[in-house]
Amino acid sequence: MNIDLSGKTALVTASTAGIGFAIAEGLARAGARVALNGRTSSSVDDAKKRLLAQVPNADVIAIAADLADADGVAKIREVLDEIDILVNNAGIYGPQDFFETGDEIWERYFQVNVMSGVRLSRTYLPAMEARGWGRVVFISSESALNIPADMIHYGVTKTGQLSVARGLAKRMAGTGVTVNSVLPGPTLSEGLQSMLKDQAQQEGRDIESVATDFVMQNRPSSVIQRAATPEEVANMVVYVCSQQASATSGAALRVDGGVVDDIV
Known part of the structure; x- marks a missing residue:
């Protein structure tokens, strides 16, 4: 299968390391213009250098923006007016007992893990719809289905992403724009x-x-x-962003190594 994303612009949030960087690299290898994102200029500049070392001819943009609030989305919009592919990878996690998890932690997790993707989707989907082509991918987690007892706050936000993605897929029905979730497991x-x-x-x-x-x-x-390796997760994301995946929308695609004990 030859995935060719030439002429497409992709934004991958939180893409200076890990799964996000692997996704950015995979999209760049497929020919997409890739916008890297991280919270600091130093992190995105370093990621850009590393990506260009891996894919020398890539067209790469580095955007420093903290997506914990609406200001971060506004900073990205200042650089990227329109995109074809949005990968909502930004997220935070960490174990904490439910009875010690205060409202401020719940709010922080919701803002970063859920609202960052909501805001970016609201920003970029209308132009995708107008052009009749676009891809939005939410990087959720197997924890959306297997809620961890020691990270209930995290699991709830990952389930929330699935709901947003499924609803947006319905909202974009018939437009040529697909919206999906990818659920990594231990990576x-x-x-x-x-x-x-x-x-x-x-x-x-x-x-x-x-x-x-x-x-x-x-x-x-x-x-x-x-x-799993970050590259194995990225492979699924790159496919979902391709023309070949045009009949896949509203799906929750697991790259969890079979951790979720479910046949559907």
Whole structure:
């Protein structure tokens, strides 16, 4: 399958590392003009250098904007008037007991994980509809279906993303614009590697094997019985953004390694 996104402009939020960077790289390799986003100028400039080292001929834009509030979306709009592909990857996570999770934490998670995608979709979807082509992808999580007992606040926001995406897919029905969600499971991104680094060094093991143990201890229902790579998640996203995926809309597509024990 040859995915060609030449002539398309893609915005990938929170794309300076991990899954977001892998998605940006995948879209760039497919020929798309890619806008990287992060909270600081230094992080996006560094990500741009790394992406150009991987894909030398890529057309890359770096936009520093914190998407925790509407001002961040306004900053992006100042640089990008219109886009063809929107990947809502911005998100925060962290374990905390329900009874110790105050309103301010719930509000922060909702603003970053849900409202950033709502605001950007509201900003860019009308022009996609007018042109008769567009792709919007929400990067949710298997935690949207398997709500973690130690991260209820996080799981709720990931479920919220599924609802927004499904509703928007219906709103865009018949326009040529698709809206989907992609649900990663345990993924060996920089965050997980950093968390497991000390253990790997202490035990004299490679990070992949330590990550495999982590998955089997915390997500024993995994079918692949290992952590996915960011590139494996990105592959699904790039496909969903392609012309070849034009009949896929309103879907919640799992790249969770089979963690969710469900046949649909």
